[in-house]
Amino acid sequence: MQKNLKKDAVFVLAAMVAFLVLLIFALPAAAAVTVYAEGAYTGDDLVVYVYADIDTDAICSAGVKLTYDNTVLTVDSAVKNDAVWFMGDSSPGHSYMNPEDAGDGVIVICGKLDTSAPTDGVIGDRVLLGIVTFSRNDGGAVPPDPAVAEDYFGVTVELGRVDPFANFVTTGGVELDADADPVPLEPVAFTGATVRERGDANGNGELTTQDMAALRYYIVNGGIGEIWKDCNGVDGINTQDMACIRYKLTH
Ligand SMILES: [Ca+2]
Ligand SMILES: [Ca+2]
Numbered sequence: 001m002q003k004n005l006k007k008d009a010v011f012v013l014a015a016m017v018a019f020l021v022l023l024i025f026a027l028p029a030a031a032a033v034t035v036y037a038e039g040a041y042t043g044d045d046l047v048v049y050v051y052a053d054i055d056t057d058a059i060c061s062a063g064v065k066l067t068y069d070n071t072v073l074t075v076d077s078a079v080k081n082d083a084v085w086f087m088g089d090s091s092p093g094h095s096y097m098n099p100e101d102a103g104d105g106v107i108v109i110c111g112k113l114d115t116s117a118p119t120d121g122v123i124g125d126r127v128l129l130g131i132v133t134f135s136r137n138d139g140g141a142v143p144p145d146p147a148v149a150e151d152y153f154g155v156t157v158e159l160g161r162v163d164p165f166a167n168f169v170t171t172g173g174v175e176l177d178a179d180a181d182p183v184p185l186e187p188v189a190f191t192g193a194t195v196r197e198r199g200d201a202n203g204n205g206e207l208t209t210q211d212m213a214a215l216r217y218y219i220v221n222g223g224i225g226e227i228w229k230d231c232n233g234v235d236g237i238n239t240q241d242m243a244c245i246r247y248k249l250t251h
Contacts, residue, residue, distance in 0.1 A: 032056040032186045033168055033176055035064055035129075037157050037193035039150070040228040043140030046073060046153060046195065049227055050108060050129040056186070057174070058121030060112050063160025063167030066132055066193075067105040069153055072141075073134040075101045078108065080130040084122055085110035099130055106132045107160045109167075121171035126224075147205025150195040157190045199231035199245045212245050 032055055039048035050064055062085070068075075078099035086093035099108045108130040112122045134153075143152035150156065159177055160167045168176040168188045178187035196203050202214035203226065215229055219239065229237045231244035 032170075033059060033062075033188040034191055035062075035157050035188060036191045037066060037155060038226050038228075039153070039155055039193060039195040040198045040226075040230065040233075041136070041149065041153070041195060042198050042233070044136060045076070046134045046136060046155075047227060047233070048132045048134070048155060048193065048195070050132070050157060052127050052129055053125045054123045054127055055125075057170040057172060058123040059168055059176070060121045060171045061167065061169045062110040062122075062129055063107070063165070064129055065102070065105040065107050065158050065160050066130075067154060067156050067158065068132075068134060069155075070104055072136060072138040073153060074137050075106060076133045076135050078106045078130065078132045080108055080110050081128040084127060085112050085129070087111055087113045087115075089115045099132070105158075108132075109160055119171055145205065146197060146200070149197070149205075150193045153195055155193040155195055157193055159188075159190075194226070196226075196228035198228055198233060199241070199248050201229045201231070201241075201245065203228055207245070207248055209249065212242055212249075215242055215245060 034053045035050070037048050037050045039046055048066060050066055052062060078101065080099055082092040087096060088094050096111055097109045099106050110129050114120055143149040145151070159179065163177070163179040163181070166175045166177060166180065170176065174184060176184050176186070176188045180187070194203065196205065197207060199211060200207055201211040201218065215237070217223070218225065218229060218237065225237050229241065231241040231248070
């Protein structure tokens with residue numbers, strides 16, 4: 001009797017393992033890391049936030065190039081997110097490579113090695129990699145199509161440095177770059193940039209009273225706080241930004 005029970009248990013275990021293996025291979029290969037940028041402009045400047053959704057495995061390094069059109073933009077400042085990406089026992093830790101302006105793009109390299117938790121790495125949604133601030137050298141022209149202002153500013157995201165450099169690496173040592181050899185099963189995905197005017201809270205390319213409603217909804221209910229909801233460009237997103245939109249609509 002006992003022997004049969006043991007046999008049954010082994011069988012159940014084997015069936016579970018077989019099922020799990022099937023499940024793993026049947027799942028669609030969603031990208032483990034997705035990189036994107038969100039930017040907001042005024043007549044004077046453009047501020048772009050670079051984010052990563054890191055879903056499956058924690059990563060210990062990230063490298064992104066934020067491209068821009070240097071006929072309309074000049075880099076004012078570029079910072080990496082030291083609060084999350086640091087090497088040492090706490091932020092900011094040991095200093096390492098700061099973002100570099102390559103003339104047509106800013107390369108942001110991020111590393112994480114928390115000496116008190118060396119295997120942790122970084123994982124999660126909307127993890128900020130860095131922030132790049134541009135001044136506009138086009139006189140503040142209105143983009144031809146404000147609903148895709150990213151095209152006008154030439155802003156997009158791609159791999160920071162090309163092979164043989166590794167940009168995105170998991171804490172397990174797996175390189176996720178699409179140009180890695182061998183190419184990983186789920187290479188890092190770049191889904192581009194979105195740029196809107198500050199105060200275009202619903203992000204549709206025009207400033208209307210709808211944006212006040214969208215901002216009010218966000219303040220009450222929460223949601224995704226894209227930078228274009230920060231109409232006045234200070235203190236995050238709050239009721240002052242409602243007043244800012246109202247001002248923009250009436251002036
Ligand atoms: Ca709008
Ligand atoms: Ca604000």
